Amino acid sequence: MIQVTLSYKNREFFQFEDTFLAQIAENTKKLLYALLEDIYDLLALEKGHFRINLDNHPKIEVEGFSTDLRNQIERTLRGEYDYDY
Numbered sequence: 001m002i003q004v005t006l007s008y009k010n011r012e013f014f015q016f017e018d019t020f021l022a023q024i025a026e027n028t029k030k031l032l033y034a035l036l037e038d039i040y041d042l043l044a045l046e047k048g049h050f051r052i053n054l055d056n057h058p059k060i061e062v063e064g065f066s067t068d069l070r071n072q073i074e075r076t077l078r079g080e081y082d083y084d085y
Contacts, residue, residue, distance in 0.1 A: 003048070003049045003050065004029055004049075004050045004051075004052060005049065005050070005051045005052070006025045006028070006051075006052050006054060007051055007053045007054065007055070008053075008054045008055060009055060012051075024054065025052075025054070028052055028054070032050060032052070032060070035076060035077060036076060036077075038076070039069075039073070039076060042069055042072070043073075046064070046065050046066060046069060047064055048062065048063065048069075048070075049062075049063045049064045050062060050063075051063065060077060062074060
């Protein structure tokens, strides 16, 4: 199971009232899933959480996955495609 939480100005949001932020949030989720498409089956086997920070210095925090899978996710997000599976 994969959970995605969006954060803006140190507050977590599940729904954005501002249409512009909602659009950015939805596009961010779609891009995250597209980037991780090749390892999606591995992600679905574990319970983990992605926290996407939309502040001035955007970042993605990965929590709850096993160490090997977390390393694989981080390599994938950096553009290193040497898969271990």
